[in-house]
Amino acid sequence: MVSMDESWTLRNGMVIPHRSVLAAMTNKQSHDDGCLSDNEINFLKRRAKGGFGIITTAASHVQESGQGWTGEMGVWGDHHVPGLSRLADEIRRYGSKSFVQLFHGGMRSPSSLTGQQPVSASENFISDSQGTSRPMTLEEVNETIASFANAAKRCEEAGFDGVELHGAHGYLIAQFLGAKTNRRTDEFGGDVVQRMTFLNKIIDAIRAIVSSKFSLLVRLSPVSDDIGITLEDTLIVCESLLSKSIEGLHISCWDVFEEHTKGLTLTKEISQFIDHRIPIISTGSVWTGNDAQFLLEEGADAVGVARVALPFPDWPLSSASTDYAPAKPPFTPQKLIDADLSPLFVDYMRRWKGFVTDGR
Numbered sequence: 001m002v003s004m005d006e007s008w009t010l011r012n013g014m015v016i017p018h019r020s021v022l023a024a025m026t027n028k029q030s031h032d033d034g035c036l037s038d039n040e041i042n043f044l045k046r047r048a049k050g051g052f053g054i055i056t057t058a059a060s061h062v063q064e065s066g067q068g069w070t071g072e073m074g075v076w077g078d079h080h081v082p083g084l085s086r087l088a089d090e091i092r093r094y095g096s097k098s099f100v101q102l103f104h105g106g107m108r109s110p111s112s113l114t115g116q117q118p119v120s121a122s123e124n125f126i127s128d129s130q131g132t133s134r135p136m137t138l139e140e141v142n143e144t145i146a147s148f149a150n151a152a153k154r155c156e157e158a159g160f161d162g163v164e165l166h167g168a169h170g171y172l173i174a175q176f177l178g179a180k181t182n183r184r185t186d187e188f189g190g191d192v193v194q195r196m197t198f199l200n201k202i203i204d205a206i207r208a209i210v211s212s213k214f215s216l217l218v219r220l221s222p223v224s225d226d227i228g229i230t231l232e233d234t235l236i237v238c239e240s241l242l243s244k245s246i247e248g249l250h251i252s253c254w255d256v257f258e259e260h261t262k263g264l265t266l267t268k269e270i271s272q273f274i275d276h277r278i279p280i281i282s283t284g285s286v287w288t289g290n291d292a293q294f295l296l297e298e299g300a301d302a303v304g305v306a307r308v309a310l311p312f313p314d315w316p317l318s319s320a321s322t323d324y325a326p327a328k329p330p331f332t333p334q335k336l337i338d339a340d341l342s343p344l345f346v347d348y349m350r351r352w353k354g355f356v357t358d359g360r
């Protein structure tokens, strides 16, 4: 039986010292120009010290116009590199592997922030106040692919071990994957394999510009009614991704215990399908050591966590014990501040229902 405190290996041979993965968490602590703040570095460094096998940064926009919210980390310019280098150095000191999550919000990059009409694969309704997105021109699609590649290169130069492409949660890559949000008739649209063209070209462009030891993960939402992604589509996407030069898949399940079709969890269904051909990280509602063990037994190679790592930065150190049952939310602001969340981040967490004692 696999244990949380055993190492595991990405497809390129990169050894990850522990099966815990700090999943990407937006924390609103970056400066207006996208540069990392000391608070954001401290927050991630503390989790590296806590023993996470992988530390993933918050979603970080690869183009200025792809920003989704204020305080978001950016990787679109060379002025970000000094902060990125500091963060990579801090994470390396504790032996964790460091990944930047590369992101473009697409139709979810509000014009109030970017000063322009949101773009997407197609014209899509956003909201009554935001209106609709505009389909990207072919030139814009190619520029965006190049921006993902340049951002990955910056991350490698800064000393990161890899990047994770944010293909989940309905942002730009997912908008291209989704049948509802991508109705293009050019090479970037069509059946699910054709809708993968944007993702595939990003992977190829990154691979052409980074070294072979730099790792590339892809994060997906296996099912999304909003944008039109079915589990069947996802299995086709997974099969197709196996032939690409990526090192692992990260599935964002929100609730890894939920049973889907055939009474199986998404992790079970996807891991059975993948059959060890590529490592899988699975994330969603894991809290205890028992939860983590359950997920490994469902077929995940590594266990992603987000919320539990906020009050408990040392979560990995105890996660191999099935007796480990850390306290559940809500948490006092002081408890979170003691775990190296800044007051700004604590304030953001007040918006997550039931998480902070004086929050929503």
Ligand SMILES: Cc1cc2nc3c(=O)[nH]c(=O)nc-3n(C[C@H](O)[C@H](O)[C@H](O)COP(=O)(O)O)c2cc1C
Residues within 6 Å of the ligand: 023, 024, 025, 026, 027, 058, 059, 101, 166, 168, 169, 219, 252, 253, 254, 283, 284, 285, 286, 304, 305, 306, 307, 308, 352
């Ligand atoms: C505060 C917060 C910010 C998040 N930001 C991101 C993000 O930037 N990118 C991403 O892919 N997922 C993001 N997520 C989702 C998490 O990575 C994770 O998939 C989700 O919280 C479920 O895991 P959990 O139950 O362990 O929290 C965020 C979650 C939280 C709680």
